[in-house]
Amino acid sequence: MKTGHGQSTGLLPNFLSVAGSSRQNDLDVTFLISINPGGYSSTGASGGSSSEHRQAFMTFGDKSWGSVKVGKDLGIYASDAILNDMTLLGVGSPNLTGTTTLGRIGTGFQYADWKQQIAYTTPNLNGFQATAGITQAWAAIATGSLSGSTGTQAQSTGDSSYQGAAGGASPAYEGKASYSFSANDVAGKVWVSGFGQKVSGMRSGETAYSADIGANLKVAGFDLTGYYYAGEGTGATIMLRDGYSTTGYTRDVDGGYVQAKYTLPTKTVAGISWGRSNLDLATGENKTSQANLLKRNEMTTVGLYHPLTKSVNLVAEYSHVQSENQAALKNENNVGSLGAILFF
Numbered sequence: 001m002k003t004g005h006g007q008s009t010g011l012l013p014n015f016l017s018v019a020g021s022s023r024q025n026d027l028d029v030t031f032l033i034s035i036n037p038g039g040y041s042s043t044g045a046s047g048g049s050s051s052e053h054r055q056a057f058m059t060f061g062d063k064s065w066g067s068v069k070v071g072k073d074l075g076i077y078a079s080d081a082i083l084n085d086m087t088l089l090g091v092g093s094p095n096l097t098g099t100t101t102l103g104r105i106g107t108g109f110q111y112a113d114w115k116q117q118i119a120y121t122t123p124n125l126n127g128f129q130a131t132a133g134i135t136q137a138w139a140a141i142a143t144g145s146l147s148g149s150t151g152t153q154a155q156s157t158g159d160s161s162y163q164g165a166a167g168g169a170s171p172a173y174e175g176k177a178s179y180s181f182s183a184n185d186v187a188g189k190v191w192v193s194g195f196g197q198k199v200s201g202m203r204s205g206e207t208a209y210s211a212d213i214g215a216n217l218k219v220a221g222f223d224l225t226g227y228y229y230a231g232e233g234t235g236a237t238i239m240l241r242d243g244y245s246t247t248g249y250t251r252d253v254d255g256g257y258v259q260a261k262y263t264l265p266t267k268t269v270a271g272i273s274w275g276r277s278n279l280d281l282a283t284g285e286n287k288t289s290q291a292n293l294l295k296r297n298e299m300t301t302v303g304l305y306h307p308l309t310k311s312v313n314l315v316a317e318y319s320h321v322q323s324e325n326q327a328a329l330k331n332e333n334n335v336g337s338l339g340a341i342l343f344f
Helices: 079-083
Strands: 016-024 027-037 056-062 066-074 093-096 101-103 114-121 128-135 172-183 185-197 209-219 222-232 253-263 269-279 295-305 312-325 330-342
Touching: 066 222, 079 172, 079 209, 093 312, 093 330, 222 269
Parallel strands: none
Antiparallel strands: 016 027, 027 056, 056 066, 066 114, 093 101, 114 128, 128 172, 172 185, 185 209, 209 222, 222 253, 253 269, 269 295, 295 312, 312 330
16 A cells, blocks of 8 residues: 555555465466555545556466466566566556656656466566567557547547557567576666557558666665666657657657666665666657657656555655657656555
8 A cells, every 4th residue: 555745646556465375286277356446546535546457367376387368467578677666666646647646757768558468478487588469559640539449439539540550369479588696795687579450551661669777786775776768659758659650650769778776774765866868859840840849858867765564555756757749848846755554
């Protein structure tokens, strides 16, 4: 459970999970289902808040050959980017997606999202591990709505150029590979991942794709992370949002973030991170016709994260967020956040 940023929920919503595991016919079988109510009051009169159901999956496998996941869970591509982001336990960007703030989503990495999937993960082979999966396809959508399941959000944009411009029967394909290592007081991880999906009805780049590379290093109390991604047709924030022009041409995107954390003698973690996402114009577009289209998002965050007990962490953050459109008009936000996060 977590609350912060005034009276809103931070990047992680509240989690109530039910899980189980057993060994059957030489297979390890598990399941997990979560309910994720938000802490943000959407209306002052009723105090109502939105709720999400982010996870509902099962796995089966064995340590000798790996495991298979079936159901809804965090996506494969860009998952390490968000899981290594220090604002995961905080607030980051104050913009709300309906239930939570954005953290660093769209200011250094694309959203891995929670999606239906069938994925295979190899066993850990001396630090090397890989995952490959077929995941839920998204619709190519214009600014004004969040990414949704295939075909639904395209209907809500009101732009006929996007009607039917979805993955259709073609799913998305995602994969990642990582190598973890440790020696004495040094530990680290290097990873790469990718996303690809056919988007029908477009004039160019009918396959939207993104790829990334990242690294994390822990040594002598320091925790350092570096990350970079690039893609075509996938947008800068929510997958496939603003990835295509209204005439069906792809827009290029890239970005990344760097982050440094240090654990003080009090066990308080002090951190600073900076990240940026860039979206380019498509063929046939210009700064006048697409003046309101995003050009870049950038955020610098400093934070303190203190373990009050083994279950309670106190959070204090300050973030400076800058956005710029293609007409070079800028918008800036400064936000300070206080809160607490509870794990059981």
